[in-house]
Amino acid sequence: MAHLDDLISTDILGYLKAQEDKSFLRFITCGSVDDGKSTLIGRLLYDSKLIYEDQLASIEKDSKKSGTQGDKIDLALLVDGLAAEREQGITIDVAYRFFSTDKRKFIVADTPGHVQYTRNMATGASTADVAVLLIDARYGVQEQTRRHAFIVSLLGVKHVVVAINKMDLNDFDQSIYNDIEVDFREFSKDLGFTDITCIPMSALDGDNVTIRSKNSDWYKGPTLLEYLEEVNVDAATLDAPFRLPVQWVNRPNLDFRGFSGTVASGTIEVGDEIIVIPSGKRSTVKEIVTYDGNKDIAREDMAITLTLNDEIDISRGDIICKKDNPAEQADQFQAHMLWMSENELYPGRQYLLKTGNKTVPASILKLKHRIDINDFSEVAVNTLALNEVGVATLSLSAPIAFDAYNDNRNTGSFILIDRQTNATVGVGMLDFALRRASNVVWQDLDVNKAVRAEQKNQKPALLWFTGLSGSGKSTIANLVEKRLLDLGRHTYTLDGDNVRHGLNRDLNFSKADRVENIRRIGEVSRLMVDAGLITMASFISPYRAERQMARDLLENGEFIEIFVNTPLEVAEARDVKGLYAKARAGEIKNFTGIDSEYQAPQNPEITVNTVEMSADDAAEMIVSYLKDKGFLAGYDA
Known part of the structure; x- marks a missing residue:
């Protein structure tokens, strides 16, 4: 490496100590496509003399092969590590690089500028202290400039450098610089940035990057x-309330029990009184254990293990706080969300919500609005598409400890995970708890499901009939109910068409409303099963996620998925209601099997092939299944 420090040769321990004591800054480069983000980072690394000689030789060679700067070294290649990035001359993934100067250590995240990779940019911004937002001086503030500025503000970045590249x-026309600065400051005046510093530069030639440029004598501000x-970014986080999300209960032997995690904010000292959320248990700190020995004090970003003076129950997912300033806990929230999936967000669909140390099932109760990144107006919508930002209300299956994101980025953030694919589909920032959630509790009743089921001499269940329109779902469900009624069983049938005359008359057949339709039916079905009934639900229910949501509302074994497997051509040939003909003619939109997909069950409890089996035989097979599984106590065939 070309960089040398005199201490390395004269006092290696002193050199290492000096490196350890340096402050640390995370920053992100972002902006529109081809604004020069990767070149800027390459210039910082090059001018800081932190490039190995063999690496520099490799870059010089690659510059001739895939560089974009002619005979010059293409410094962007230092961070564009993927083959696809070098071939296309763009950044696709987030590239993290470390470098240091005499004053500070840095981790920089080089993020892509293309719209389709906005989710990657958000990943880099989520841990940044400073955003370096590049703007091409030839084009000024672009739509992607606005999008990235809005996202970094949403993710809590308060310090912004506008690098007019x-x-x-x-x-180096000063009037062009002035116009861009005025445009950006006017656009971002409501984004809540603590400071905005504009710098005229040329990342390619190094002007005002590390060395002040003679080409801009009119500029009197700092170099990048x-x-x-x-820039000072430490004060706010150190003054924040102490939070230690527990990641692991450390119990190597009978004589040691500690609680491990990374300090999310604030400081803690030996002897401090603590409170555990959500249990409310209290104690005092006995020891602060780290990898290099015990400490008297710990601060944000330190990985520690706390031991306490009292034996109290603490588990992964809990948060340890100082006694006088505990975190809140709730199970319903308003949140800002950035959608990161090509599959749209639909209210009512269930996801997994993951915070720093806890994962719980969650659903979007309501999508309040989408935010237009051009003027920050609120747009009424039913869904969010890829890279869109909206405000939603969420409901969780269990309370979590949290802080509002504006108060604490670490304990106020979450991701949403698709339950079917385990893909991350959204990232969110908690705004506040919905107070109603902490005031409404489940009322225990003396007459419960078990008592009602015993009275009816049966085991309650939900028989969920799913299949294409015209497959025979309602016909078979009706025959099953008649057969059970003849056997003296207590039943009820929820039919897709019937509920749309009352409970769901306000819903249409868009994808969003289909999701809400099944969410409501799932909740009603749960009440029916709680009443001790054997309930038939006959709905196309085209999406696996919503059928899984209905299953998750019930106890294990109570949900019986019945796939009425009728091929599209057979169902269309029947076309009793003439719906397929209208859909083919374009008179009906969003019709399942024609212009809206149907996701067949993967592991249904029962599959009915109506091509090979009559409706009566199918009904008898289902009733026999109920008998064999013990749902019909006292049944004597």
Whole structure:
């Protein structure tokens, strides 16, 4: 490495100590496509003399092969590590690089500018202290500039450098710089940034990156590196309330029991009184254990293990706080969300919500609005598409400890995970708890499901009939109910068409309303099963996620999925209601099997092939299944 420090040769321990004591800054480069983000980071690394000689030789060679700067070294190749990035001359993934100067250590995240990779940009911004937002001086503030500025503000980044790049292509014209600065400040005035510093530069030639440029004598502010070395980002987080999300209960032997995690905010000292959320148990700190020995005090970002003076129950998912400033806990929230999936968000669909140390099932109760990133207006919508930002209300299956995101980025953030694919589909920032959630509790009743089922001499269940329109779901469900009625069983049938005359008359057949339709039916079905009834639900229910949501509302074994497997051509040939003909003619939109998909069950309890089996035989097979599984106590065939 070209960089040398005199201490390395004269006092290696002193050198290591000096490196350890340096402050630490995370920052992100973002902006529109081809604004020069990767080149800027390459310039920082190059001018900081933190490039190995063999690495520099490799970059020089690759510059001739896939570089974009002619005979010059293409510094962007230092961070564009993927083959696809080098071939296309773009950034796709987030590239993290470490470098240091005499004053500070840095981790920089180089993020992509293309719209389809906005989720990658958000990942980089989620841990950044400073955002370096690049703007091509030839084009000024672009839509992607606005999008990235809004996202970094949403993710809590308070310090922004507006790097007005490629000024060399405009002869460092001060009027161009002034116009862009005015445009950006006007656009971002309501984004809540603590400070905005605009710098004219050429990342390719190094003007105002690490060395002040003679080409911009009119500019009197800091270079980029000067700004990064001096900006103060520590005060707010150190003054924040102490939070230790428990990741692991450390019990190597009978004589030691500690609680491990990374300090999310604030400081803690030996002897401090603590409270555990959600249990409310209290104790005092006995020891602060770290990898290099015990400490008297710990601060944000330190990985520690706390031992306490009292034996209290603490588990992964709990948060340890100082006694006088505990975190809140709730199970319903309002949150800002950035949607990161090509499959749209639909209210009512269930996901997994993951915070730093806890994962719980969750659903979107209501999508209040989408935010237009051009003017920050609120747009009424039913769904969120890829890269869109909205405000929603969420309901969780269990309370979590949290802080509002504006107060604590670590304990106020979450991701949403698709239950079917385990893919991360959204990232969110908790705004506040819905107070109603903490005031409404489940009322225990003396007459419960078990008592009602015993009275009816049966085991309650939900028979969920799913299949295409015209497959025979309602016909078979009706025959099953008649057969059970003849046997003296207590039943009820919920039919897709019937509920749309009352309970769901306000819903249409869009994907969002289909999800809400099944969410409501799932909740009603749960009440029916709680009443001790054997309930038939006959709905197309085209999406696996919603059928899984209905299953999750019930106890294990109570949900019986019945796939009425009728091929599309057979169902269309029947077309009793003439619906397929209208759908083919374009008179009915969002019709399952024609212009809206049907996701067949993967592991149903019962499959009915109506091509090979009559409706009566199918009904008898289902009743026999109920008998064999013990749902019909006292049944004597």
